[in-house]
Amino acid sequence: MTTAPGIPTAAVSRLVTYLRILEELEREQILNTSSGVLAARAQVSAFQVRKDLAYFGRFGTRGLGYTVRLLKRELTRVLGLNRSWNVVIVGMGRLGQAIANYPGASEYQFSYVGLFDVDPDLIGQLLEVPTRREQHVSIVKRALNEPRRLPIEHIRDLAAFTAQQPVDLGFLAVPPEHAQTAAQSLVEAGVKGILNFAPTLIQPGMTEGEGLQEISDEWRDVMVENVDFLVGMKRLAFYMLNPQLKDQDPEGST
Amino acid sequence: MTTAPGIPTAAVSRLVTYLRILEELEREQILNTSSGVLAARAQVSAFQVRKDLAYFGRFGTRGLGYTVRLLKRELTRVLGLNRSWNVVIVGMGRLGQAIANYPGASEYQFSYVGLFDVDPDLIGQLLEVPTRREQHVSIVKRALNEPRRLPIEHIRDLAAFTAQQPVDLGFLAVPPEHAQTAAQSLVEAGVKGILNFAPTLIQPGMTEGEGLQEISDEWRDVMVENVDFLVGMKRLAFYMLNPQLKDQDPEGST
DNA sequence: GAGTGTGAAGTCATTCACAGCT
DNA sequence: AGCTGTGAATGACTTCACACTC
Numbered sequence: 001m002t003t004a005p006g007i008p009t010a011a012v013s014r015l016v017t018y019l020r021i022l023e024e025l026e027r028e029q030i031l032n033t034s035s036g037v038l039a040a041r042a043q044v045s046a047f048q049v050r051k052d053l054a055y056f057g058r059f060g061t062r063g064l065g066y067t068v069r070l071l072k073r074e075l076t077r078v079l080g081l082n083r084s085w086n087v088v089i090v091g092m093g094r095l096g097q098a099i100a101n102y103p104g105a106s107e108y109q110f111s112y113v114g115l116f117d118v119d120p121d122l123i124g125q126l127l128e129v130p131t132r133r134e135q136h137v138s139i140v141k142r143a144l145n146e147p148r149r150l151p152i153e154h155i156r157d158l159a160a161f162t163a164q165q166p167v168d169l170g171f172l173a174v175p176p177e178h179a180q181t182a183a184q185s186l187v188e189a190g191v192k193g194i195l196n197f198a199p200t201l202i203q204p205g206m207t208e209g210e211g212l213q214e215i216s217d218e219w220r221d222v223m224v225e226n227v228d229f230l231v232g233m234k235r236l237a238f239y240m241l242n243p244q245l246k247d248q249d250p251e252g253s254t
Numbered sequence: 255m256t257t258a259p260g261i262p263t264a265a266v267s268r269l270v271t272y273l274r275i276l277e278e279l280e281r282e283q284i285l286n287t288s289s290g291v292l293a294a295r296a297q298v299s300a301f302q303v304r305k306d307l308a309y310f311g312r313f314g315t316r317g318l319g320y321t322v323r324l325l326k327r328e329l330t331r332v333l334g335l336n337r338s339w340n341v342v343i344v345g346m347g348r349l350g351q352a353i354a355n356y357p358g359a360s361e362y363q364f365s366y367v368g369l370f371d372v373d374p375d376l377i378g379q380l381l382e383v384p385t386r387r388e389q390h391v392s393i394v395k396r397a398l399n400e401p402r403r404l405p406i407e408h409i410r411d412l413a414a415f416t417a418q419q420p421v422d423l424g425f426l427a428v429p430p431e432h433a434q435t436a437a438q439s440l441v442e443a444g445v446k447g448i449l450n451f452a453p454t455l456i457q458p459g460m461t462e463g464e465g466l467q468e469i470s471d472e473w474r475d476v477m478v479e480n481v482d483f484l485v486g487m488k489r490l491a492f493y494m495l496n497p498q499l500k501d502q503d504p505e506g507s508t
Numbered sequence: 509g510a511g512t513g514t515g516a517a518g519t520c521a522t523t524c525a526c527a528g529c530t
Numbered sequence: 531a532g533c534t535g536t537g538a539a540t541g542a543c544t545t546c547a548c549a550c551t552c
Contacts, residue, residue, distance in 0.1 A: 007499050008543060016488045020453065034511060043455055046511090047545055054513060062512040062551035079488055080495040098352035104430070104453050104484045109491075169490065175357070193494045195486055199274065199358050201297055223493050223500065227486035230358045232449055234270045234333055236423060236479040237363075240447045241334040243477060245261050262521055288533065300533095301523055308535060316529035316534040 011052045015075055017042045018049065022072040034065035081109050086167050088114035088191070090182050091174035092122050092152050095197060099173055100129050110169075114161050115152045122152045155185055162189040169193040176200040183224075193223045199230045265306045269329055271296045272303065276326040288319035335363050340421050342368040342445070344436050345428035346376050346406050349451060353427055354383050364423075368415050369406045376406045409436065413443040423447040430454040437478075447477045453484045 021041045025033055035053075039046040053059055053071075056078045060066045076082050087110050089096050099105070100112055112129045126149040153161065161167070170186040172179055172194060179198035186194055196202050204219045239246045275295045279287055289307075293300040307313055307325075310332045314320045330336050341364050343350050353359070354366055366383045380403040407415065415421070424440040426433055426448060433452035440448055450456050458473045493500045 009501065010543080012489055012492050012499075013485055015492075016485045017455070019488075020484075024454075036511080041455070043457075045545075050512065051514085051544075058513070060512050063510050064552060065511060078492075080491040081488060085491060085494075094348070094352040094355050098348040099483075101348050102484075105487060110487060168494070171487075193490050195490050197483070200278075201271070201295070203297075221497065223490060223497060225486050225490040225493070227481075227483045229353075229451070229481045229483075230274075230356075231267055231270045232479050232481035233359060233364060233425075234273075234335060235266055236447050236449050236477060237334040237339060238266050238269075238332075239477050239479070240339075240422070243475065245266075246477065264521080290533085299523075304534065305522075305536085312535070314534050317532050318530065319533060 007055045011055055012079075014042065014044065014048070014052050015056075015079060018052070019072065019075040019079065019081075022068050022075065025068045026072065030068060032065055032067050033071075035060075038066075084109045084111050085169050086111055086113045086165070087169045087171055088112070088116060088158070088161070088167050088186075089171045089173060090116045090155060090158075090186060091172060091178075091198075092117040092119075092127065093173065093175075096171075096173035097127065099171055099197070100127060103130060105130075112150065113165060113167065114158075115150050116155045116158055116161075117152050118155055123154050125152050126150065127152060155182065158185055159189040162191065167191050169195065172196045172198055172202075174198055187218050187222055192221060194225070196224060196226045197228070199228045201226060261309045265309055266333075268296065268298060268302070268306050269310075269333060272306070273326065273329040273333065273335075276322055276329065279322045280326065284322060286319055286321050287325075289314075292320075338363045338365050339423050340365055340367045340419070341423045341425055342366070342370060342412070342415070342421050342440075343425045343427060344370045344409060344412075344440060345426060345432075345452075346371040346373075346381065347427065347429075350425075350427035351381065353425055353451070354381060357384060359384075366404065367419060367421065368412075369404050370409045370412055370415075371406050372409055377408050379406050380404065381406060409439050412439055416443040416445065421445050423449065426450045426452055426456075428452055441472050441476055446475060448479070450478060450480045451482070453482045455480060 018038055021038055022033075024041070025037075035046040035049040039049045042049065057074065059071050059074050073082075089100055089112060092100075092115050096115070096117070100115065111131070115127055115129075117123060128147040129150055130147050167189070168191070170183075170191040170193070172182055172186070174182045176198045177200075179196060179200050180202060183194055183196065183202045194202065202224050204222060204224060205216055272292055275292055276287075278295070279291075289300040289303040293303045296303065311328065313325050313328050327336075343354055343366060346354075346369050350369070350371070354369065365385070369381055369383075371377060382401040383404050384401050421443070422445070424437075424445040424447070426436055426440070428436045430452045431454075433450060433454050434456060437448055437450065437456045448456065456478050458476060458478060459469045
C-alpha cells in the first residue's frame with residue numbers, strides 16, 4: 001500500500017508551517033506576501049511553496065503575490081482548523097501537563113474538555129487549561145481568555161464521559177508500556193482520532209497480537225498520528241556524527 | 255539543495271524505530287528475529303526494513319535472520335548512541351521539565367548536565383533529572399539510577415558553563431518568540447547541536463534578518479532538528495477531515 | 509516587471525524479484 | 531526451504547521552465 005494519490009504527506013506538514021508563518025506576518029502587520037518570502041521563512045524553495053499551495057487551490061494573484069489574510073483563512077480552512085476540536089488528554093504526568101498548557105494549541109481550535117489518568121494521586125486534582133482565544137476579537141471583547149479548571153478523572157470513566165459530550169480527539173501522553181491499552185480505551189469510548197506522544201507505535205487492531213493484525217471494527221475509521229520526540233533526539237545524534245548526510249531539512253513530518 | 259546522496263532522511267527515523275523494537279524484543283526474551291517481524295512491528299514493509307539496514311551494512315544471516323542482540327548493538331553504533339551526549343535544556347517551563355523527566359531519553363545516552371531559563375522564579379530551583387541507566391547491569395550493580403538534582407541557572411551564564419564542561423547538545427523548550435535568541439545563545443556558547451521544541455523554525459544565521467541569510471561563522475557547523483508537536487496536532491485534524499488522503503503512515507520523521 | 513500556476517523533466521525513495529547463503 | 535542482500539523497475543516527490551496574469 002503506497003501513498004494515496006494526490007497530496008504528499010510532507011506537503012501537509014509544510015502547509016502547517018506556512019500557516020504559522022502567515023500568523024507571524026500578520027503580527028508584523030505585513031499585508032501581502034509572496035512564495036519567495038514564505039519559502040525563506042519556511043526554509044524550502046519557492047517552487048515548493050507554490051506547488052504545495054496548488055494542491056489545494058489558487059490563492060494568489062499573478063504578478064502580485066498573496067494577501068496574508070486571505071491565504072491564512074484558506075489554509076486554516078484546508079487544514080480543518082476553522083472548526084473546534086474537542087480533545088481529551090490521557091496521561092496527566094509531566095508531559096500531559098505540558099501539552100495541556102502549551103499555549104499554541106489552544107489558539108488553534110483545540111479545546112481541552114477532559115483529562116484522564118490512572119494515578120490516584122492525580123485523580124481529582126484540578127488543572128488549569130487555557131481556553132480557546134478568539135482570533136479576531138470583535139467589538140465586544142468576550143472574556144474567553146480566562147483559563148478553565150478541569151478535574152483529572154480516571155480512565156475507566158472515559159466511556160461515560162464521551163457518552164455525555166462529544167470528543168473528537170485523544171492526546172496520549174502515557175508511558176510507552178501503557179500506550180496501547182490507553183489507545184484501546186480511547187477507541188472503545190468512540191474517539192476517532194489519536195495523537196500518540198508515547199515512544200511506541202499504536203497498533204490499530206488488538207492490544208495483544210503476534211501474528212496478522214486483524215483490524216477490528218472499532219478501529220476501522222480511527223486515525224492515528226505519532227509524535228515521538230525521542231526520534232528527534234536520536235536523529236540529531238546521528239546527524240551530529242554524519243553531517244554530510246544532512247540536507248536542507250525538508251521538515252520531517254514530525 | 256536537495257537531499258544529500260545516499261541515505262534518505264526517513265530511513266534514519268525508521269532506524270530509530272527498529273532500534274526501539276529490538277529493545278522491546280530483548281525485553282521479551284526473543285533472541286532472533288527477521289525483517290518480517292521488524293516490519294510488522296514498525297508498520298512498514300519487510301523490503302523497507304532490509305533496504306534501510308542495507309544502507310549501513312550487512313547485519314543478518316541469510317536463511318536465518320538477525321540476532322536481536324547483534325543488530326541492536328550495530329544500530330546503536332550507527333545512530334551514535336554508543337557514546338554519551340551531554341545535554342543542556344534551555345527553557346525550564348512545563349515542557350522543559352517534561353523533557354528533563356522523560357524516562358526514555360536518559361536510557362539512550364542523553365545525559366542532562368545543565369538547565370537554563372530566564373525566569374527569576376525558576377532560577378536557583380533544584381530539579382531532579384534521571385541519570386543514565388546502565389543498559390546491561392554488570393555483576394556489581396552500580397548505583398547509577400539515583401536521580402541527580404540540577405539547579406536551574408540563568409541563560410546569561412550559559413557560556414561560562416560550557417567553558418567549564420563540554421556540552422554536545424542543547425534542547426530548546428522556550429516560547430516560540432524567544433527560540434531564535436535562545437538558539438543564538440547556545441551557538442555563542444559553542445553548542446553544535448540543537449533540538450528545537452518550539453513551534454518555529456530556527457534560522458541558522460542571524461537573529462534578525464529580512465533578506466538573504468548570511469550564514470555566520472559560528473553557525474557554520476551547527477546542526478538543528480525541529481520537533482514541533484503542533485504540527486502533529488494539525489496534521490491529525492487534516493487527516494480526520496480527509497481520511498482518504500492518509501496512507502499507511504511511513505513515520506513522518508519528527 | 510513581477511510573481512503565480514502548472515505541465516514536464518528530473519531526482520530521489522520505495523517496491524519488487526531474484527540471486528545467494530545457511 | 532527460508533530469509534537476507536541488492537540491482538532493476540516502479541512510483542512519488544521535487545525542481546524546473548515557462549505561459550499567463552496583473
